[in-house]
Amino acid sequence: MAFLKVENITIRFGGLTAVDSVSFHVDQGEIVSLVGPNGAGKTTVFNMLTGVYQVTEGDMEFMGQKLLDKTPQEIVKLDISRTFQNLRLFPKLRVVENVLVGMHIHTHYNFFQGLFHTPAYRRQEAENIAKAVEILDSIGMGKHINDYAGSLPYGDQRKVEIARAMATDAKLLLLDEPAAGMNPAESETLLQFIRHLKSIGYTVLLIEHDMNVVMNVSDRIYVLDHGKLIAEGLPDEIANNQAVIDAYLGGEREKHAED
Amino acid sequence: MKNRFGSVRENGFLYVFEHFVDFFKWPLVAILGAALICTPNFGFMTPANTRIVIMIILYAMLGMGLNVLIGYTGQVSLGHAGFYGIGAYVCALAMTKLGWPFWPSLLAAGLFAALVGLLLGLPTLRLSGTYLSIVTLGFCEIVQMILKQWESVTNGNYGIRNIPKPYLFGLKLDMKNGGLFYLALALCILTGLACLAIRNSKSGRAFMAIRDDELAATMMGIRTSRYKILAFVISAFITGIGGGIYCVIANSYIEPTSFVFNTSILILSVVIVGGLGTVRGMVFGSALLWLFPQVFRFLNEWRFVIYGVLLVLMMQFRPQGALGWQSTLPFRMSRAARKRLKERGLDAFIPGQGREA
Numbered sequence: 001m002a003f004l005k006v007e008n009i010t011i012r013f014g015g016l017t018a019v020d021s022v023s024f025h026v027d028q029g030e031i032v033s034l035v036g037p038n039g040a041g042k043t044t045v046f047n048m049l050t051g052v053y054q055v056t057e058g059d060m061e062f063m064g065q066k067l068l069d070k071t072p073q074e075i076v077k078l079d080i081s082r083t084f085q086n087l088r089l090f091p092k093l094r095v096v097e098n099v100l101v102g103m104h105i106h107t108h109y110n111f112f113q114g115l116f117h118t119p120a121y122r123r124q125e126a127e128n129i130a131k132a133v134e135i136l137d138s139i140g141m142g143k144h145i146n147d148y149a150g151s152l153p154y155g156d157q158r159k160v161e162i163a164r165a166m167a168t169d170a171k172l173l174l175l176d177e178p179a180a181g182m183n184p185a186e187s188e189t190l191l192q193f194i195r196h197l198k199s200i201g202y203t204v205l206l207i208e209h210d211m212n213v214v215m216n217v218s219d220r221i222y223v224l225d226h227g228k229l230i231a232e233g234l235p236d237e238i239a240n241n242q243a244v245i246d247a248y249l250g251g252e253r254e255k256h257a258e259d
Numbered sequence: 260m261k262n263r264f265g266s267v268r269e270n271g272f273l274y275v276f277e278h279f280v281d282f283f284k285w286p287l288v289a290i291l292g293a294a295l296i297c298t299p300n301f302g303f304m305t306p307a308n309t310r311i312v313i314m315i316i317l318y319a320m321l322g323m324g325l326n327v328l329i330g331y332t333g334q335v336s337l338g339h340a341g342f343y344g345i346g347a348y349v350c351a352l353a354m355t356k357l358g359w360p361f362w363p364s365l366l367a368a369g370l371f372a373a374l375v376g377l378l379l380g381l382p383t384l385r386l387s388g389t390y391l392s393i394v395t396l397g398f399c400e401i402v403q404m405i406l407k408q409w410e411s412v413t414n415g416n417y418g419i420r421n422i423p424k425p426y427l428f429g430l431k432l433d434m435k436n437g438g439l440f441y442l443a444l445a446l447c448i449l450t451g452l453a454c455l456a457i458r459n460s461k462s463g464r465a466f467m468a469i470r471d472d473e474l475a476a477t478m479m480g481i482r483t484s485r486y487k488i489l490a491f492v493i494s495a496f497i498t499g500i501g502g503g504i505y506c507v508i509a510n511s512y513i514e515p516t517s518f519v520f521n522t523s524i525l526i527l528s529v530v531i532v533g534g535l536g537t538v539r540g541m542v543f544g545s546a547l548l549w550l551f552p553q554v555f556r557f558l559n560e561w562r563f564v565i566y567g568v569l570l571v572l573m574m575q576f577r578p579q580g581a582l583g584w585q586s587t588l589p590f591r592m593s594r595a596a597r598k599r600l601k602e603r604g605l606d607a608f609i610p611g612q613g614r615e616a
């Protein structure tokens with residue numbers, strides 16, 4: 001049984017078929033990358049997986065559970081969590097509080113216990129704070145726990161997003177361009193961190209434009225173009241795939257034509 | 260200068276001020292507490308001034324109630340005078356018509372307002388911004404209409420008279436003995452502490468997550484609808500209790516015109532002027548808005564013009580409100596949390612420890 005199995009998912013926005021009958025799978029413990037030119041439909045796939053968009057056709061299954069028709073809240077409870085391409089932290093909360101929000105579904109005291117700061121509240125909060133700091137430390141953000149998320153540079157905000165996603169206790173992390181806005185040194189560290197994620201048991205589905213990151217970290221790669229899957233395979237195979245090269249060059253040409 | 264725990268300027272005024280206050284927290288609380296306890300005996304506490312001081316305390320509390328909704332959860336309401344009026348009438352009616360003592364009447368006021376908050380919160384879930392403002396404004400008008408028209412119960416435009424004074428352990432609380440001052444003060448302090456407790460719990464964080472980014476909050480598994488309704492209910496409860504307090508401090512009678520749109524705006528102004536999302540700001544905002552008209556009484560009608568100009572300037576140049584700063588103090592950790600960090604070898608990140616010289 002595949003860990004994550006996606007079959008022929010399709011979504012249309014008016015006349016545009018943003019994702020067109022795409023199928024792929026991710027096995028447990030793998031790092032799988034989803035690449036493709038701008039507007040290929042990668043982020044849309046994440047939005048379909050996490051219940052933001054209703055899938056028009058197709059089927060999605062995670063650890064034997066159907067994902068179709070589930071709300072985002074139900075999906076995160078099935079242990080899938082994500083980051084966002086265009087940074088969606090809680091800017092007015094501190095870094096550590098952002099991660100604590102990530103633990104929401106595993107925080108088991110109710111409103112009144114929180115109001116009266118009962119022993120159950122104290123125990124759980126202490127445990128959560130320690131865990132949050134631990135996660136932040138592991139991604140190199142330990143010394144920023146007190147900062148307000150909105151005041152951090154982009155690269156650091158991306159790290160906090162990953163930390164927040166990890167805090168949900170997810171087994172599958174969907175990372176949408178985590179290296180965007182990072183300098184080469186930072187993306188090198190990120191590369192190490194994604195490998196570390198794999199070594200501590202996470203499965204990762206990665207969208208990334210930084211080819212250095214993609215080629216170095218992926219077990220397998222899927223290539224999307226204009227909503228369709230045009231190639232899949234090992235990093236070496238993808239690097240030499242003519243359809244992929246054409247798609248990327250075509251994308252570049254279109255972009256220049258627009259400028 | 261860079262703090263080990265972030266990019267806070269250690270020589271900034273705010274940093275120095277906050278750390279000073281934090282360091283002398285308990286002595287300051289003691290001094291402030293003593294001053295507040297003595298307040299009714301101060302020379303300036305004439306009956307008129309006592310009333311203003313109590314109104315400042317009451318509106319600080321109303322501000323805290325609205326702040327749960329606007330400041331924490333990011334949902335606007337222009338209808339809080341409605342909850343305020345409901346609280347005042349429920350408390351007054353329970354005392355005069357049912358002959359209940361004050362305390363259960365006060366609780367009933369809060370609970371009834373909370374119930375109405377729940378009923379209003381449910382259908383308005385999908386609304387936000389301007390639409391929510393309009394609906395809550397309509398709610399306030401409906402309450403006003405009911406208070407005026409349902410004469411058999413509310414006595415219409417005449418209002419409710421002869422509202423008895425509250426008793427505590429057989430002691431009558433009135434203006435002269437300072438009892439009403441202490442009543443308002445105690446409930447306001449309790450409300451403030453409750454708000455801070457909520458803010459530092461799972462529910463408060465869920466509120467603020469919804470405010471900052473609703474989609475991201477959803478993705479963290481927060482059932483946003485539930486929490487928006489919870490915020491509505493808490494906010495209405497506090498405001499209803501505020502109404503209950505008002506009915507016993509208001510010269511023994513209340514009438515519908517005390518709970519009109521202008522009252523909503525005054526509560527909203529307290530929150531915005533004081534500082535969205537903060538408890539300290541509510542106290543400051545309320546004091547400012549009640550003292551301003553007193554101090555500038557000699558300006559007659561002109562003071563309202565100045566008042567308006569001040570509000571506009573405020574929104575333009577300090578939209579976070581007078582005291583709406585982001586704290587430069589480190590995140591507060593309980594002793595248990597520090598202990599757990601130590602156990603995991605994360606001592607370096609315990610605020611106040613391992614700090615570079």
Ligand SMILES: Nc1ncnc2c1ncn2[C@@H]1O[C@H](COP(=O)(O)OP(=O)(O)OP(=O)(O)O)[C@@H](O)[C@H]1O
Pocket residue numbers: 013016018036037038039040041042043044045085
């Ligand atoms: N909610 C929406 N309504 C209409 N069109 C949409 C919507 N979401 C995405 N699209 C369209 O779907 C297409 C795919 O968008 P998507 O964001 O998935 O691309 P992407 O592969 O993530 O691109 P990028 O690399 O730029 O992030 C685009 O043409 C986009 O305009």
Ligand SMILES: [Mg+2]
Pocket residue numbers: 042043044085
């Ligand atoms: Mg994208």
